[in-house]
Amino acid sequence: MKKIACLLVGLTFIGSVNATLIDNTGFFTDDIASLNWRDMSYSDGLSYDQAVASTLSGGVNEGYRVATGTEVLGLFNTYIPTVLTTSSSWVNVGAGNGPAAIFYDLFGTTYGAGPDPDYQSIIAYTSSLSGSRHLTVQLHDYENGGDIFFGYDRWGSADSQASSNFGTFLVSSATSVPEPASIMLLGLGLAGIGFSRKKKSA
Incomplete structure (x- = not known):
């Protein structure tokens, strides 16, 4: 025994x-959480409602679902040496975004042509709600620094309104291979x- x-x-x-992040075509895999994360190019410019609809049968994101705030929080807290909480706050992650920069390569960006030496961002919704607003994560990279915002926000006044600068975090279960x-x-x-x-x- x-x-x-x-x-x-x-x-x-x-x-x-x-444990590592594995880049694939159209998604990357976090083998700690056993989750596949969809590239932002598949939801950027879609409203939250459109992103959800795209996960249904026949949609471009069929087989995926909107990630929870806890899942997004877990992803960033595992691979970025900083502590995020679900309370609205900005967290500085250092010049050039430091270790957070890997996520621009994995997710792609929702704003700014990457790699952009001046400014690029990932701004995306989760499924977690506070009132009528979704928990939104914003990862910003400036020329001389970067930060992450983890708070309740959205584009416009309803989930049906879209913005070319907003995406949605989409995940599916990953099968662990020994x-x-x-x-x-x-x-x-x-x-x-x-x-x-x-x-x-x-």
Whole structure:
């Protein structure tokens, strides 16, 4: 039993060490949360209502859904060394956006031609609501700095109004595929357990 417990701990450690963001065509995968994140180009310029409609059968984002505020919060807090909360606030993330800049490559931008040396942004809705407003995340990159806004906002007076500067965070479940190192460790561990039992029985 102790051997099995140690094996499971080892596998968990390997998974956490190798956790990463994997860029794919049209989306990227966060293997910590096991979520696929849709590129902003598939929702930029759509109203919130249009983005939701695009996830239905036959839509360009079929198979996706609007991400919750908690999921977006978890994504940024995992890969950016700063703490965001669901309260409305601006958080400075440093010149050139520092480690946050990776998200411009992964998501694409909703404002500014990237890479734009002066200004570019990702502004997108989540499914979380406060009254009639959705929790909106804004990631801004300035020439001499950058920041993130996490608060309740929207373009216009209704979810049916669209803006070319707004997108929507869309996610789908990612199927975890064991890494070769993890499979090898599991095989060695099981072989070791089998050998140990055989030795005892002899």
